[in-house]
Amino acid sequence: MKVVETDTADDEARDVPALEIAGLTHDFGKRRALDDVSLAIRPGEFTVLLGQNGAGKTTLFSLVTRLYDNRSGSIRVFGKELREHPSQALSRIGVVFQQRTLDLDLSVVQNLRYHAALHGMARSLARARIAEELERLELGERAGDKVRQLSGGQVRRVEIARALLHRPRLLLLDEPTVGLDIGSRQGILDHMRRLVREERLGLLWATHLIDEVAPDNRVVVLHEGRVLAAGGVDEVVRQAGAADIREAFGTLTGTKPR
Amino acid sequence: MMPVQYLRCLNGVVGRExxxxxxxxxxxxxALVRPLVWLFIFAAGFRSVLGVSIIPPYETYVLYEIYITPGLIGMIQLFNGMQSSLSMVYDRExxxxxxxxxxxxxxxxxxxxxxxAGVIVSILQVYVFLTxxxxxxxxxxLAGYLTVLLALVLSGLMLGALGLLLSSVIKQLENFAGVMNFVIFPMFFASSALYPLWRIQESSLVLHWICAANPFTYAVELIRFALYGQVNLEALAVVVICTLVFMALAIYGYDPGRGLIARRGGPAG
Incomplete structure (x- = not known):
């Protein structure tokens, strides 16, 4: 694991993008889910992937986490082509899927330990990291509880803790606030912004909720599988000739934003 | 990844299961009631109807309960193999x-x-059943309880690999009932689990061919002989080959470039 850390330091010194996607197209049968998508996320950047349901956000996540292969274009994680070095790439990615993926019948700690094992972490290291992450996300007291007993917001936080256990340098979150109340939503957003600022993680946050975009974020507008605009919030607003990001999204996609 | 990390991973997956x-x-x-019902009720009822002559590995006439026990062990592993891989895909999306x-x-x-991990769980079930x-x-x-362990590992791997394979290729099997009807029941009934092959041959040649081509038959025979400390080489060979073939196809099916996930039509988002 040491080797990976030195690698990471080098990459960041060279300013290699945490995630670089170029010319990515993906079809499901006759339906084109992604059409020539390109984007880049640098370490220390909070990027919001903004798109309505069905825009192709989840497809993009599935390709980056190698649930299926990209047949065209390239996906690089810290400069490493995903298809050629899947193991190196995946060990640097932390991911929170849109659907719940924790085992409801197992306890919080048991779920996290399972994830640590899947990343080949030693027990002692796993124990320390689990305690640390749970503490950070204010879940220390729920460690022994079954996931079934947790609230929606707590489950999400456990999934985030899990995604961070192996110290990824790139964090992918697919609609992480769906079904959460405003308080939990804000809490999770704040925590993610802190991680990006303090630990210089590259972060991709997929959402259909425009009010989750902060002024200092980068935005990628995805609509019907195509990237319509990308850049800082101001840039995207200017490109669209709009007053704010909400209006910009509406103008670009020709839809009414939520 | 270092070898010790591979071991930790295995440990984690087995521990979770x-x-x-x-x-x-x-x-x-x-998982336990199913074979016990067969043993207590079905076998008792058919004890007088179905006479089993002396065939290897048995050295005397045996009770029908004794004859079908290896078949029921196979049934435990068959259910287990289908359940552990299919539930993964269907129940939990x-x-x-x-x-x-x-x-x-x-x-x-x-x-x-x-x-x-699935095989280890199935073996636990089998030993409780045998007890x-x-x-x-x-x-x-008594020695048979030990020798059967090896057979159980092999037969469990074969049936588990079959489950994985099915989960990777079958697009529409809405629920477990479909698997029961189209996989488990045919495999179980068209095998040597309930009646010896020579008896099937007497009544229907075609059915005999089907049973002889059914990999489950060989899993059952491997277990049957191992319970008496013997090796049925033919069964061993078929089980090993089938395991390798099923596993290779399952890995192919889960290859991110083809198979299961890519063909599923993709997610909604």
């Missing part, structure tokens, strides 16, 4: 599968871990 198994008491009870597949470990290794059956006069030689 064991925990899940312990937590799901209904699953455990169901691939949530757990996603967790597993984003691990940096190679995919073939992850699937093998998953398979092995209960012992009180029902199904008493193979």
């Amino acid at each position: 064991a925990l899940r198994f312990l937590h799901q008491r209904e699953r455990f009870v169901a 691939m949530g757990n599968m996603r967790t597993l597949l984003v691990s940096p470990m190679p995919r073939w290794y992850l699937l093998s871990c998953k398979l092995l 209960i059956a012992w009180f029902w006069e199904v008493q193979p030689p």
